Amino acid sequence: MDELVALCKRRGFIFQSNEIYGGLQGVYDYGPLGVELKNNLKNSWWKSIVYNRDDVEGIDTSILTHPDVLKYSGHEDTFTDPLVDCKSCGLRFREDQIPEQCIGEELTEPREFNLMFKTNVGPVVDDSSHAYLRPETAQQIYINFKNIVDSTSRSLPFGIAQIGKSFRNEITPRNFIFRVREFEQMELEFFVSPGEDEAWHKKWIENRVKWWVTQGIPNEKLKLLEVTGKDLAHYSKSTVDIMYSFPHGMEELEGIANRTDFDLGSHTKNQKDLKINAKVMDNKDSNTRLAIQNQDKEWIVPYVIEPSAGVDRGVLAVINEAFTIENLEENKKRTVLRFKKHLSPIKAAVIPLKRNNDDLVSLAHSVKSSLQKYQIGRVVVENTGNIGKSYRKHDEIGTPLCITIDFDSLDSNTITIRDRDSMRQTTISIDNVQQYFLDYYSNESA
Numbered sequence: 019m020d021e022l023v024a025l026c027k028r029r030g031f032i033f034q035s036n037e038i039y040g041g042l043q044g045v046y047d048y049g050p051l052g053v054e055l056k057n058n059l060k061n062s063w064w065k066s067i068v069y070n071r072d073d074v075e076g077i078d079t080s081i082l083t084h085p086d087v088l089k090y091s092g093h094e095d096t097f098t099d100p101l102v103d104c105k106s107c108g109l110r111f112r113e114d115q116i117p118e119q120c121i122g123e124e125l126t127e128p129r130e131f132n133l134m135f136k137t138n139v140g141p142v143v144d145d146s147s148h149a150y151l152r153p154e155t156a157q158q159i160y161i162n163f164k165n166i167v168d169s170t171s172r173s174l175p176f177g178i179a180q181i182g183k184s185f186r187n188e189i190t191p192r193n194f195i196f197r198v199r200e201f202e203q204m205e206l207e208f209f210v211s212p213g214e215d216e217a218w219h220k221k222w223i224e225n226r227v228k229w230w231v232t233q234g235i236p237n238e239k240l241k242l243l244e245v246t247g248k249d250l251a252h253y254s255k256s257t258v259d260i261m262y263s264f265p266h267g268m269e270e271l272e273g274i275a276n277r278t279d280f281d282l283g284s285h286t287k288n289q290k291d292l293k294i295n296a297k298v299m300d301n302k303d304s305n306t307r308l309a310i311q312n313q314d315k316e317w318i319v320p321y322v323i324e325p326s327a328g329v330d331r332g333v334l335a336v337i338n339e340a341f342t343i344e345n346l347e348e349n350k351k352r353t354v355l356r357f358k359k360h361l362s363p364i365k366a367a368v369i370p371l372k373r374n375n376d377d378l379v380s381l382a383h384s385v386k387s388s389l390q391k392y393q394i395g396r397v398v399v400e401n402t403g404n405i406g407k408s409y410r411k412h413d414e415i416g417t418p419l420c421i422t423i424d425f426d427s428l429d430s431n432t433i434t435i436r437d438r439d440s441m442r443q444t445t446i447s448i449d450n451v452q453q454y455f456l457d458y459y460s461n462e463s464a
């Protein structure tokens with residue numbers, strides 16, 4: 019993990035947030051390469067969940083959330099972790115995450131600590147103006163259910179997908195971007211008829227594992243864990259977590275829950291007129307019926323299957339898998355990020371042999387523009403004048419193709435393309451470079 023963190027900072031993937039003022043714990047910034055990697059991962063999810071299917075719509079909802087949403091969802095009462103203090107050193111932590119220095123010391127009785135961030139909306143700061151930063155993106159999807167059904171004429175089964183920020187005041191943020199206070203989620207709420215929920219739950223578990231494999235996570239590093247007992251959320255009939263072997267241990271990458279009719283049932287008006295199976299709080303505030311008519315024109319409250327993945331945990335997992343140190347001849351080492359090509363932050367680096375030769379540099383810029391126009395991802399000109407150093411840098415940040423412009427490019431119209439993984443170099447005519455680039459990026463799976 020330490021090597022990963024150092025590489026992420028050195029090369030501009032991820033920085034500690036607010037660092038010049040001492041940093042804010044549990045908050046990170048994504049640098050020039052980090053933002054590309056993160057966007058590529060999110061785009062791949064969106065393609066797989068929205069574009070490649072015919073039964074899912076997208077949405078982008080507000081982060082600021084009305085307190086009633088989180089009252090009826092149960093978050094105000096139950097979104098808590100047990101907090102304890104060490105009587106010897108005064109440190110505060112989660113009861114199930116005792117730091118090494120406090121093991122064996124006397125601890126206070128655990129008390130429940132709510133993880134939601136509260137804020138105020140408008141110029142008056144009192145209880146009447148309070149709102150929350152959402153702790154998950156899902157709730158705003160449920161409360162938009164009728165808007166989506168009315169505007170798209172969807173019938174069951176169908177889903178609503180969202181990618182966005184969530185906030186949790188974690189008691190002990192740790193393990194780099196694994197457990198943070200501000201993070202992004204990729205969530206799908208998939209609405210099905212009661213009775214079809216278990217079959218859909220299974221399908222989504224299989225679908226999601228396959229997707230992680232296409233991101234470069236080997237199947238054998240993933241495990242499915244059936245959540246049981248007190249770890250099972252109050253709304254869930256069954257939850258399966260996709261666990262991944264992170265550098266610090268086997269932990270949750272994504273959760274896939276069968277949330278029954280709890281969510282729509284909690285937020286709907288006229289609860290008594292609908293046959294809601296889940297145990298929900300009496301709702302006197304909602305002004306909307308969150309139900310749908312089945313083929314017999316009966317109003318039913320759909321069940322929800324929810325695959326919910328963390329973007330930041332995904333980024334950590336794909337960097338961890340890509341990170342390789344290879345032994346070369348003469349005791350030399352090569353650090354390579356072997357990202358799947360659709361995830362690589364830079365798609366190609368165009369490198370003029372000499373930085374102060376106008377003809378080479380200008381040709382490099384024109385090759386870059388000819389590739390950039392396809393908008394497959396970022397293409398850069400690497401104008402350091404040192405080919406060896408440029409290759410090392412682009413290996414370390416996972417650039418699949420390095421394209422060298424040398425004097426043969428000027429004299430005989432050829433360029434050399436070096437492949438990141440095999441380090442093989444191929445010389446082709448400049449006229450064919452666009453086709454080479456397009457072919458290279460067209461045969462990818464994600």
Ligand code: ATP
Pocket residue numbers: 154186188195196197198199201203270271272273326327328329330331
């Ligand atoms: P954990 O048990 O690890 O705290 P959780 O079960 O509370 O996670 P969910 O509420 O199921 O997590 O959230 C769905 C996904 O959001 C998780 O699988 C994870 O990838 C991501 N996630 C949740 N909390 C955090 C966090 N504090 N930092 C980063 N990602 C998070």
